Amino acid sequence: xxxxxxxxxxxxxxxxxxxxxxxxxxxxxxxxxxxxxxxxxxxxxxxxxxxxxxxxxxxxxxxxxxxxxxxx
Numbered sequence: 001x002x003x004x005x006x007x008x009x010x011x012x013x014x015x016x017x018x019x020x021x022x023x024x025x026x027x028x029x030x031x032x033x034x035x036x037x038x039x040x041x042x043x044x045x046x047x048x049x050x051x052x053x054x055x056x057x058x059x060x061x062x063x064x065x066x067x068x069x070x071x072x
Contacts, residue, residue: 012062015060017043019057022047022049022051023050032044
């Protein structure tokens with residue numbers, strides 16, 4: 001089953017995307033700031049979510065890691 005049809009896998013992919021975009025923006029901000037609109041603007045938006053909501057994203061990552069390690 002692919003990650004698109006499995007809800008838990010989809011949430012894992014979204015969390016990893018948010019964390020990765022925020023990390024890339026912390027290293028090289030010009031890469032993501034160049035594309036704020038359009039299809040590539042999704043990565044800029046994910047980076048903004050990761051920066052502004054970092055405590056909530058961190059808690060979600062911990063809960064997701066716990067559920068993957070111990071629930072499956």
